[in-house]
Amino acid sequence: MKPKWVVAILLLIVLGMVWRQTVLLPSNSRNVIDSNFRSTLAQNNDSFSVVSTKSYKGFSRAFKPQKFSFPSDHGPHNRFRSEWWYFTGNLNATQGRRFGYELTFFRSALKPDILESKSAWRTNQMYMAHLALTDVETNRFYTDERFSRAGNDLADASDKSYQVWLYDWSAKTEGEEDFPLRLHAKSVDFAIDLLLTSSKGLVLQGDQGLSRKSPEPGNASYYYSYPRLETEGMISVGGKQFSVTGTSWMDREWSTSALSNEQSGWDWFALQLSDNTELMFYQLRRKDGQLDGNSSGSYIKADNTKLPLKGHDVIIKTLDSWESPHSAITYPSRWRLSVPSHYLELEIVPLIKDQELNVSYRYWEGAVKVTGTKQGRVISGFGYVELNGYKS
Amino acid sequence: MNTILQRASRNFLWQHPWQLTLAILGIALGVAVVIAIDLAMESSLNSFKQASKAYSGTATHRIIASDGGLDEKLYTRLRVKQGITHLSALVTGYVKLAQTDAENFKLVGIDPFIEKSLHSGWQNGQKENFSPELLTRLMTEPNSILLSEKTAQRLQLHLNDKLSVVTVQGEQQLNIIGLLPGNDAVSEQVLAKLIITDIATAQEVLGLFGRLSSIEVGLVNDVSKTLAAIRSVLPGNVLLVSLDSQEQSLREMTRAFSINLKALGLLSLLIGIFLIYNTMTFLVMQRRRLIGSLRLLGVTRQQIFKLIIGEAFLLALIGTSIGIGLGVALGQGLLVLISGTINAIYFRIDSAPLMFTPMQIVKGMVLGLGATFLAVLLPAFEATRLSPVKVLARSQLEAGSRQLLKAVGLISFLLIAGGLSMALFSGKSINFGLASIFLILVGFGLLTPALTLLLMKFIEGFFGRFLGILRRLPVRMVSSEISRTGIAIAALMIAVSATIGMDLMIGSIRQTVAQWLHVSLPADLYISVPGDKVTANTALADHQLKEKIAHLDGVKMLSSVLQTKLFADGQLTKTSVYEINAKSKEGFIFKYKLDDGIWRRLENQQTVIVTEPYAYHRAIKIGQKILMKTDQGALGFEVIGISAEYSGDQGHLVMSRQNYLRYWPDLGYTGIGVYASAGADLKQLESRISQLLTAQQSVKSNVDIYNASMELFEQTFTITETLRWLSAAIAFVGVFSALMALQFERTRQLGILRAIGITSRQLTVLIISETGLMGLVAGLLAIPVGFIVAYVLIFVVYQRSFGWTMAFYFDSVVLYQGLALAFIAALLAGVFPALKMAQTHPAEALRSE
Secondary structure (H helix, E strand, C coil): CCHHHHHHHHHCCCHHHHHHHHHHCCCCCCCCCCCCCCCCCCCCHHHHHHHHCCCCCCCCCCCCCCCCCHHHHHCCCCCCEEEEEEEEEEEECCCCEEEEEEEEEEEECCCCCCCCCCCCCCCCEEEEEEEEEEECCCCCCCEEEEEECCCEEEEEEEECEEEEEEECCCEEEEEEEECEEEEEEECCEEEEEEEEEECCEEEEEEECCEEEEECCCCEEEEEEEEEEEEEEEEECCCCCEEEEEEEEEEEEEEEEEEECCEEEEEEEEEEEEECCCCCEEEEEEECCCCCCCCEEEEEECCCCCCCEEEHHHHEEEEEEEECCCCCEEEEEEEEEEEHHCEEEEEEEEECCCCCCCCCCCCCCEHHHHHHHHCEEEEEEEEEEEECCCCCC | HHHHHHHHHCCCCCCCHHHHHHHHHHHHHHHHHHHHHHHHHHHHHHHHHHHHHHHCCCEEEEEEEEECCCCCHHHHHHHCCCCCEEEEEEEEEEECCCCCCCCCEEEECCCCCCCCCCHHHHHCCHHHHCCHHHEEEEEEHEEEEEEHHHHHHCCCCCCCCCEEEEEECCCEEEEEEEECCCHHHHHHHCCCCCCEHHHHHHHHHHHHEEECCCCECCCCCHHHHHHHHHHHHCCCEEEEEEEHHHHHHHHHHHHHHHHHHHHHHHHHHHHHHHHHHHHHHHHHHHHHHHHHHHHHCCCCCHHHHHHHHHHHHHHHHHHHHHHHHHHHHHHHHHHHHHHHHHHHHHCCCCCCCCCCCCHHHHHHHHHHHHHHHHHHHHHHHHHHHCCCCHHHCCCHHHHHHHHHHHHHHHHHHHHHHHHHHHHHHCCCHHHEEEEEHHHHHHHHHHHHHHHHHHHHHHHHHHHHHCCCHHHHHHHHHHHHHHHHHHHHHHHHHHHHHHHHHHHHHHHHHHHHHHHHHHHCCCEEEEECCCCCCCCHHHHHHHHHHHHHHHCCCCCEEEEEEEEEEEEEEEEEEEEEEECCCCCCCHHHCCCCCCCCCHHHHHHHEEEEEEEEHHHHHHHHCCCCEEEECCCCCEEEEEEEEEECCCCCCCCCCEHHHHHHHCCCCCCCEEEEEEEEECCCCCCHHHHHHHCCCCCCCCCEEEEHHHHHHHHHHHCHHHHEEEEEHHHHHHHHHHHHHHHHHHHHHHHHHHHHHCCCCCCCCHHHHHHHHHHHHHHHHHHHHHHHHHHHHHHHHHHHHHHHHCCCCCCCCCCCCHHHHHHHHHHHHHHHHHHHHHHHHCCCCCHHHHHHC
C-alpha cells in the first residue's frame, strides 16, 4: 500500500509543478524593424503632397517680390504651404578623407488654418528632416529622416533668432547674430556637428528673392541663399570621428505652389568654384520630356554681385546615367554645363554614384566635383546636385 | 488475446452507460473548473498588456508619474535635448457615453507620427483606410476619433457619425473619421473599449492641458545608455519602469487572489478524483468474476493492469476533452466575475478577451489524465493484486479493506498533523497555507471510513436494541461495505466541510468589514468629487465647492480626502490625503494603542500612517521610514501608526493634507465629508448640497455608502461563492454516482431481500435511509473539519493573502446548512436507484448477476 501512496504523492507534486509553470503568453505583436520612419507618412514616394491638401485655398502665395527682414524671415512662414531650410556641403577631413553632407528641414502646412487651443500639441504644421552623408573613400552613402508636428516644441523654427529644429536635429545660431550657425544631427551610425560661418553674405535669388517656377502667377517661391559658408566641425561615421573643414551652401525657400501641371521635376545645381564664385541653376523638366523655359539661376561673383541666368543662358548636356539598384530609377550622372555668356565650361561628376535618398520622399541629392575652364583658364570646385521627380 | 480482452472491456463498459457518463462527467467538471479559472485569470491579466499594445506597439518601458506629475515638456526634453528616439507620448482618460447606459470608454491620445515600431497593429496593418491621409486628418481635425469596427457596429454608428461623450469638460461631440479593423479576435476585443484620437484632441477633450499620462519607450539599441540618458532628466516624482516589471507587479498584486481561486479549482479536481476513483473501483468490482475467470484462463497480471489503466485512459481522454471545452465556456463566464473583482479591488481592466494558449490546453490535458491515473492506480492494483481464486470471493475485499483502515488511519493522522503544523509554521506563504488545508481535508477524508465505522457501531450499539432488523439494516449496510460507502461519505464530507469552512470565513470577513465600515464612516454625508485628478487646474473648482458647502446651514464641520498615487519605496502607491477634524479621527481603527500625539505629528512632521495590508506585505513596523519621491527628491516619511483596512489587499498610505501640500501639487479633493450640526435635517441638507454639484459629482449619506460598500463586498465574493457551488455540484455528482454504483452492485442482494418478503416500498425506504444516513454521517463529520478549515482560512490563508486580521465570527446557521446540504444531497442521490430497484422484479434482480 505505502509505495502506491508515495507514487500518488509524487504525482501530485508533479501535477503541482505543471500547474505552477508559467504559461506562454499569446503574442499578437509583430516585430517591426525601423531604422527610419519610412512609409510613416508616405507610401507613394511623394511624401508631403500626399498629406497636404491639393487646394491652395486659404494659403498665402508668392505673387510679387517682398522685402525680407532678418532674423524673422529665417523663421517659419506658416501661411505658406511648404518651406525648407537646406544645408549641403563638401568637407575635407584633416586626414584627407572627403565627405559630403545634407541636412534639410522641411515644413509643411497640412491645412491653411492656424488653430487656437490650450493644447500645445494642436497644430497643422508638420516638419520633416533629412540627413545624408557621403563618405567618398568607402563609397558609402548614409541617410536618415525624422518627422514631427510643430507642437510642444518638438519641431519648429524661430523668428526671433535663427533656429530650426526637429527633435534633436537642429540648425541654431550660437549667439546674437544669424551666423555662426551650428548644425547638429545624429543618426544611429553617423552624425554631424558643424559650425557654419558666412563669408560672402546672402543672395536673393530670382527677382529680388521671388523665384518663378512656371508662368502662372503665384507658382513661385521666396528664395534666398547663402552660397558660401565656411564650415568646420566633426563628423562621425562607422564609429570613427573626423575633424573636418569645408564649404557649405544654404538655401531657404517657401511657397504654396511651385510647379505647374506640365512640369515633372527639376535638376538643381549649386556649385562653389575655386575662384570664389558660385553658380546656382535649376533646370525644370516637363512631363513631355522638353526643357521648361522657366529654368533659372544665378552666377555670383567673388564680390557677391549676382548675375541672373535665364533658361537659355545655360546649356546642360547629360554625359552619363546611373540606374539605382534600390528604386530602378535611372538618373543622369555626369553633365557638361556651359554658360557661353560667361565663357564657362564645366564638367560635373558625382563623387559617388549612389547618392539616392531612400527615405519616404525619394530623390537624388549628392556631392559633385567640378572641373573645367573659365575664360580659358582652368577652374575647379565642388558642389551639390539635386535630381527631383524622376520615376522608374 | 488482447482484442478479446478489449472487447470484453468494451462490452462491459457499454452495459454501464450511467457509470460511464458519470465518470466522464467527473473528470470533465474537475478539469473544466481548473481550466476555466486559469483561462479567466490569465486573460484578465493579459488584457493589460494587450491593451497597451493596441496603442503603443512594441514599447518595452514606460515613464509614469504620481498623479499630477507628468509634464508634457519632459517629452520635449527627452526628444529634443537628449535626442532619445522611440518614444510615444500618451494622454489617456475615461469618457462616458452621453447615452443612457453611460458606457465607459478609454480615450487614448497618441501622436500618430512617431517611429513605426511604436505603432500598434492597426496602424501598421496595410489596410487601405489607414493611409497617411487619415492620420493627418486625425491630427488636424479637432475632435476626430477612430473607433473599432465592432464597437461602431454595436453602437450603430457609421463613418462620419458623431459620438457624444461626457467628461470633466462637459458633453462633447466626437467625429468618427475612421474605423479600426481588429486583426484578430483578441485585438478586436481590446480595441472594442478604446477610442483612439490625436494627443491634442485627447488633451482638449479630457482637459489635461500640459500633462501626459505616460511616455511609452521602445528600447532598441544601447539599452543601458538610453536608460541612463532618460533617467538623468527625470524629475523626482517621475519613474521609468519596464512594462514587464509593471505587468509583473500587477501579477504580484493579484497573486493572492489568483492562488486562492486556483485552490478552489484544485478542490473541484480533488473531488473529481474521488469520483473517478469511485467509478473505476466500481467497474473493477463488478468484474471481479470476469477478471478472476480471465486470470484462470491465463491472462497475466500485467495484462489486467494494462486493461484497467487503458480503460481509465480512454475515459480520461474523453472526459478531459469535454472538460477543456466546458472550461473554455465556463471561463467566459468566470472572466466577467474575475475581471469585475480585479476592477473593483486591484486595478482597472478595460476589456478582457478570453485568450487561451496551447500551453493551457496541455496543462488541462496533463491535469485530467494525471488525476485519472492517480485515481485508478488503486483499483488497478486491486484488480491484479489478489490471486485468481481469491478474486472470485467478494468477502475477501471487505476483509482486506478493513485491514487497510488501520494503516490508512495512521496516514491520515500524519496528514492532518502535517497540515496543521504546515499552517502554523510556514511563515507568510499563501501556497503552504492552502496546501495545509488540502492536507487536512485529505487527511480527514481518509479518516472518514474509520470514523464512519465507529459511528455505525455506536449507532447500532446505542439504538440497535430499539430497532428491528429492517431498521438496523441500513446501518449494517453502511458498515459492511465500507470500502464503497466510506469513499462516497469522504467525498461528500470534503465538499461539505470546504463549504462550511468558506461560509464561516466569508461570514467572518463580512462581519469584520461591516464593523470597520461602521466606524470609518463618521461623517453624516459624503460628497464624491470624481474626475481625473491629474492636473492642478481642477483644484480651484474643488476648493470653491468646499467653501460653498461650509457655508450651508446645518453644516457643522467638514473633512476632506484626496485619493492619489505617490511613489513610495519605488512603487506607485495609493495614498489618501486627509483633512482631519476632531470627529473624523474616530474613523481610524489602530492596530496598536496610540496616544493623541499622533494627530499632531501627522500634521506637523514628515510622517504617514499605513494601513494593515500595506504593513503586513512589507513587514513595516512603527518607527520605520518610507522613502517617498517628491519634487525635492526622495524623502523619508516615518510610519507612526497602522490602521485597519479591508477595502483591498494592497493597502495604502494615509497622510495629512497639510503635510502633503508641502511636497506635492494641490490636486483638489476626491471626497468631502460633511458633519451636520445637531438636529439638522439631513435629507434637506443632502438635497441642498446636491444642487451645488455637477453631473459627475454626487452626495450620499453614510448609510448609503455603507450599503454600497457592503454590496461591493458581496460582489467581490461572488466568484468565491460561484466556485464553491461548482465544487459542491461536482461533489453531488460524485455522491450520486457512488451511491448509484453501490446500489446497482447490490442488485442480487436486494433481490434476495425482496424474495424473502420485503415489499418494494420497504426497499425504497431501506435504500433511501441508507444514503440519508451516509449523508448525515458526512455532514456530522464535516462540521468539525469545516471549523478547522475556516480557522486556517481566516488566520492563515487570508491573513497571508490580504494582510487582514479578522475576528472569527461563528454562525450556527452555517452548520445546519452544511448538515442539511450533505443529508439532502445524499438523500436525493438515493432516490433514483431506490425507485429503480423497487421496480425491478425480484427474480430478474437475482438473475442479473
